Each structure stands twice: as C-alpha cells, then as structure tokens.
Amino acid sequence: xxxxxxxxxxxxxxxxxxxxxxxxxxxxxxxxxxxxxxxxxxxxxxxxxxxxxxxxxxxxxxxxxxxxxxxxxxxxxxxxxxxxxxxxxxxxxxxxxxxxxxxxxxxxxxxxxxxxxxxxxxxxxxxxxxxxxxxxxxxxxxxxxxxxxxxxxxxxxxxxxxxxxxxxxxxxxxxxxxxxxxxxxxxxxxxxxxxxxxxxxxxxxxxxxxxxxxxxxxxxxxxxxxxxxxxxxxxxxxxxxxxxxxxxxxxxxxxxxxxxxxxxxxxxxxxxxxxxxxxxxxxxxxxxxxxxxxxxxxxxxxxxxxxxxxxxxxxxxxxxxxxxxxxxxxxxxxxxxxxxxxxxxxxxxxxxxxxxxxxxxxxxxxxxxxxxxxxxxxxxxxxxxxxxxxxxxxxxxxxxxxxxxxxxxxxxx
Numbered sequence: 001x002x003x004x005x006x007x008x009x010x011x012x013x014x015x016x017x018x019x020x021x022x023x024x025x026x027x028x029x030x031x032x033x034x035x036x037x038x039x040x041x042x043x044x045x046x047x048x049x050x051x052x053x054x055x056x057x058x059x060x061x062x063x064x065x066x067x068x069x070x071x072x073x074x075x076x077x078x079x080x081x082x083x084x085x086x087x088x089x090x091x092x093x094x095x096x097x098x099x100x101x102x103x104x105x106x107x108x109x110x111x112x113x114x115x116x117x118x119x120x121x122x123x124x125x126x127x128x129x130x131x132x133x134x135x136x137x138x139x140x141x142x143x144x145x146x147x148x149x150x151x152x153x154x155x156x157x158x159x160x161x162x163x164x165x166x167x168x169x170x171x172x173x174x175x176x177x178x179x180x181x182x183x184x185x186x187x188x189x190x191x192x193x194x195x196x197x198x199x200x201x202x203x204x205x206x207x208x209x210x211x212x213x214x215x216x217x218x219x220x221x222x223x224x225x226x227x228x229x230x231x232x233x234x235x236x237x238x239x240x241x242x243x244x245x246x247x248x249x250x251x252x253x254x255x256x257x258x259x260x261x262x263x264x265x266x267x268x269x270x271x272x273x274x275x276x277x278x279x280x281x282x283x284x285x286x287x288x289x290x291x292x293x294x295x296x297x298x299x300x301x302x303x304x305x306x307x308x309x310x311x312x313x314x315x316x317x318x319x320x321x322x323x324x325x326x327x328x329x330x331x332x333x334x335x336x337x338x339x340x341x342x343x344x345x346x347x348x349x350x351x352x353x354x355x356x357x358x359x360x361x362x363x364x365x366x367x368x369x370x371x372x373x374x375x376x377x378x379x380x381x382x383x384x385x386x387x388x389x390x391x392x393x394x395x396x397x398x399x400x401x402x403x404x405x406x407x408x409x410x411x412x413x
Contacts, residue, residue: 001033001034002031002032002033002034002118002406003032003033003034003035003036003115003116003117003118004026004027004031004032004034004035004036004057004117004118004119004120004121004402005035005036005038005112005115005117005119005120005121005141006026006035006036006037006038006120006121006122006123007038007040007108007120007121007122007123007128007129007131007132008037008038008039008040008122008123008124008128009039009040009041009066009123009124009126009127009128010039010041010123010124011039011041011043012037012039012043012045012050013043013044013045016045016049016050017290018290018292018293019292019293019294019295020293020317021050021052021053022053022214022215022216022217022391023052023053023055023217024052024053024054024055024214024395025053025214026050026053026054026121027053027054027055027057028214028395028396028398028399028402029395029396029398029399030055030056030057031399031402031403032054032057032118033057033058034057034058034060035054035057035058035059035060036059036060036061036062036115036117037050037059037060037061037062038061038062038063038064038108038111038128039061039062039063039064039065040063040064040065040066040126040127040128040131041063041065041066042063042065043063044063045061047059047060047061060115062111064104064107064108064111066104066126066127066128067097067100067101067104067127068127070097070100070101071097071171071174071175072167072171074093076089076093077167077170079166079170081093081170082166082169082170082173090173090174093174094174094177097174101127101130101178102134104127104131105130105131105134106134108131108134108135109131109134109135109138109139112135112139112141113139117141118141118406119141119142119143119144119402119405119406120132120135120136120141120142120143120144121143121144121146121402122143122144122145122146122182122186123146123148124145124146124147124148125145125147125151125179125182125183126178126182127178128182129143129145129179129181129182129183129186130178130181130182132145132182132185132186133181133182133184133185133186136185136187137185140409141409142187142405142406142408142409143185143186143187144186144187144188144189144190144401144402144405145182145183145186145188145189145190146189146190146191146192146211147189147190147191147192147196147199147200148192148196148213148314149196149314150195150196150198150199150313150314151179151199152198152199152202153195153199153312153313179203180203183200183203183205184205186207187207187405187408187409188207188208188209188401188404188405189205189207189208189209190208190209190210190211190398190401191208191210191211192210192211192212192213192314193210193212193313193314193315193341193343194210194341194342194343195313195314195341195342196313196314197210209401211394211397211398211401212320212388212389212394212397213317213320213394214391214394214395214398215317215320215321215324215389215390215391215394216293216294216297216321216391217391217392218293218294218297218298219297219300219321219324219325219391220297220298220300220301220325221301221325221326221382222300222301222325222326222327222378222382223301225304225328225371225374225375225378226371227304227368227371228304229257230257230258230259231257231258231259231304231305231368232259232261232302232303232304232305233252233258233259233260233261233303233304233305233306233307233364234260234261234263234299234300234303234305234306234307235248235260235261235262235263235264235306235307235308235309236263236264236296236306236308236316236318236319236322237263237264237308237310237316237318238264238265238266239262239264239265239266239267239268239269239272240266240267240268241268242310242311242312243264243266243308243309243310243311243312244268244309245262245272245308245309246268246271246272246275247309247355247356247357247359247360248260248262248307248308248309248360249262249272249275249276249279249281249285250357250360251357251358251359251360251361251364252281252284252285252360252361252364253279253281253284253357254361255361255364255365258284258364258368259283259284259285259286260284260285260286260307261286261288261303262285262286262287262288263288263289263290263291263296263318264289264290265289265290269287269289272287273287296321297321297325300321300322300325300327301325301326301327303327304328304368305327305328305329305330305364305367305368305374306319306322306327306328306329306330307329307330307331307360307363307364308329308330308331308332309331309332309355310331310332310334311332311334311335312334313334313341314341315341315343315344319331320385320389322381323349323350323381323382323384323385323389324382324385324386324389324390325382326378326379326381326382326385327378327381328351328367328374328375328377328378328381329349329350329351329377329381330350330351330352330353330360330363330364330367331350331351331352331353332352332353332354332355332359332360333352333353333354333355335355340352343388347384348380349377349380349381349383349384349385350377350381351363351366351367351377
C-alpha cells in the first residue's frame with residue numbers, strides 16, 4: 001500500500017467554500033492508496049468535504065498549527081528590535097524561535113513516524129517545508145515542494161520593502177532563513193510558473209521542474225463567437241492593488257451596448273462598489289464577490305470576452321481557465337521589473353494593452369468590431385492552453401514526478 005503525506009499551510013475550509021478543489025488534487029492519477037493531509041494552521045474540515053481531492057484513496061486529516069504565535073506573542077516583538085543596537089538581542093530571539101520551531105517540527109516528525117508515508121508533498125515553502133526537511137533528516141522520507149508565488153516579488157511571510165510596517169519587517173528578519181532550509185533538502189522543487197525560477201536560482205536551487213497547477217476538469221469549450229447584445233465581458237480575480245480593475249470599469253463606462261461582470265472579493269471591493277455607484281454604472285457593471293469554481297467554469301463560455309488587470313508575474317488560475325475555454329482574452333502588459341511572464345511573452349493567443357482606460361477601451365473595441373480576429377484569438381487560446389495546461393496533462397505530470405522521486409529514494413536505500 002502506498003501512502004502520501006501532504007503538508008499545507010493554507011486554510012482548507014476557505015478553499016472548500018470557494019469550490020476550487022479539483023478531483024484528485026492531492027492524489028494525482030490515483031497514485032496512492034492512502035493520503036494524509038496535515039494542516040499547519042488552525043482550521044477544521046470534514047473528510048467528507050475533502051474525499052474527492054484524493055480520489056479513491058483513504059483520507060486522514062491532521063492539524064499541528066505552526067509556531068507563528070511564538071514570534072507575535074513574544075515581549076521582544078517590538079519595533080526597537082530592528083535597531084542595529086539591538087542586534088545581540090535579536091540574535092538571541094532568533095535562536096529561541098528556532099528552538100521552538102524545532103520542537104514544533106518534532107511533533108510533525110512523530111505523527112509522520114506513525115503514518116509511514118512513501119512521499120511528502122508540501123504546498124508552498126513555509127513552515128511545512130521546514131518540517132518536511134526535519135522528517136527527511138530523521139526518517140529518510142523524500143519530499144517535494146511546490147511554489148505558487150515568487151517570494152522575492154510577492155512575499156507571503158516576509159517583505160523586502162524597507163517602508164513596510166515594522167511588524168512585517170521584524171517577522172521577515174526572523175523568518176527568512178526558514179525558507180532556504182525548507183528548499184535545501186527537497187528532492188524536487190516544483191514552481192508552478194516560470195517566473196518563480198528566478199527566486200530559486202538566487203538561492204542556488206537547481207533541483208526544480210516547472211509543473212503547472214492542475215485546473216478544473218469542468219472547463220467547457222466555447223462553441224460560438226457571435227456576440228451577445230449587450231456584449232458580455234467578464235473579469236475574474238481577487239480585488240487588491242496588484243489586480244485592481246478600476247481602469248476596466250472606466251473603460252466600459254463610455255462604451256455602448258456592453259456589460260461587465262467582476263467576479264472576486266478583497267480589500268478593494270468597497271472602493272470598487274463606490275466607483276460603480278458614483279459613475280451610475282449599476283446597470284452596466286455587476287460585482288459578484290464569489291462564484292463556486294465549477295459554476296464559474298460552466299458560465300465562462302456564455303461570455304464574449306475575458307478582460308483582466310494583473311501586475312503579478314504568475315498566471316492566475318482564472319486566466320488559465322479562460323484560455324482553456326477558448327475565450328478571447330484582453331489583459332495588460334505587466335509594468336513591473338522583468339516584464340511579462342515567460343508563458344505570455346510574445347503570445348499570439350491573447351491581446352495585450354496598456355493599463356489605462358483608453359488602452360482597455362481600444363482593446364475591447366478591436367475585439368468587438370473585428371469578429372474574425374476575435375474568433376481567431378479564442379481558437380488560438382484554446383489550442384495553446386489545451387496543449388500546455390489541460391488538466392489531464394498536468395495531473396499526469398505530477399503523478400510521474402511523484403513516482404520518479406519515490407523510485408529514486410528506493411534505489412538509494
């Protein structure tokens with residue numbers, strides 16, 4: 001019987017609520033007979049809500065909350081600790097934290113000793129990967145780590161900005177070494193997009209392989225490119241500064257016979273709602289905070305154009321699902337250092353524009369007024385996406401990598 005242990009930092013209940021889990025997400029190709037999911041955050045979920053993510057395997061769920069609180073609750077977690085004069089105290093604080101971290105990792109090692117997995121998969125390089133490194137050190141069990149962001153560009157636990165709040169900078173100062181330790185011993189590192197590779201190279205990590213996220217198998221092909229009246233536009237993504245759709249709203253404000261649906265939530269939701277209200281666009285712009293992923297995938301072909309703003313290097317799951325549908329896609333050129341992600345650089349299956357109201361308006365008008373180009377763009381998107389990001393292709397790749405790592409470990413035993 002083969003067994004997989006998955007260690008994740010994310011709140012599973014949040015992902016369940018969004019309906020974003022795909023079948024066999026944690027057990028690609030039904031490779032394992034038994035899957036154990038260990039959460040490193042305080043969360044409660046039912047195995048019945050998660051069974052489809054492991055296919056036919058027996059599922060067990062564990063929880064060992066990470067030691068973040070040790071840092072935040074310490075009497076030494078104060079702004080003066082960032083002063084160079086406090087360097088000695090900060091070093092003592094770090095040593096204390098690492099001892100506590102090792103105690104926590106010891107709990108995870110003890111649980112793993114009872115589970116006896118053949119492989120460990122870590123989603124993100126967080127406390128979970130640090131624990132996996134300790135497991136490998138003590139029990140010899142191999143592990144792979146998937147990276148879903150470039151921490152140098154979109155940090156999760158640490159920040160590079162000297163103007164960030166002191167709490168973030170102090171936490172980062174203490175936490176940053178944990179990242180490198182988690183990657184150092186991994187048998188394989190799996191960045192889900194090419195822009196993450198720059199971060200790995202900076203750390204001197206060469207044992208990586210790009211493996212795209214497994215997407216929904218409920219994505220349906222768009223059958224017709226005839227426009228609705230009004231023209232249906234859709235934008236999907238979390239509403240925060242790096243994905244702010246305000247210029248898209250401004251673009252459609254002056255356009256006739258179009259309606260825009262914005263699917264997403266986040267800190268900019270209230271300002272966006274106010275923007276729509278102030279411009280009297282309630283009948284033209286619809287904001288929907290959340291739609292279950294399966295329902296959204298069924299809805300996509302009924303829209304005419306997918307339009308989005310993002311400054312992230314990573315290609316969002318929502319964008320990939322739109323491409324898999326065969327939708328004509330309009331998006332901005334990335335303004336940050338490094339330009340567009342490699343997967344989209346020079347791509348002929350999307351239309352790119354400036355992140356301005358005028359840029360989006362011009363792009364939308366081109367797609368609306370040129371039916372031949374609109375259909376050609378959608379069909380190219382469908383072909384390219386199916387060849388590179390189809391669920392059956394990405395799922396098979398993960399299963400193959402898992403098997404390779406386990407086979408390699410057995411040869412070394």
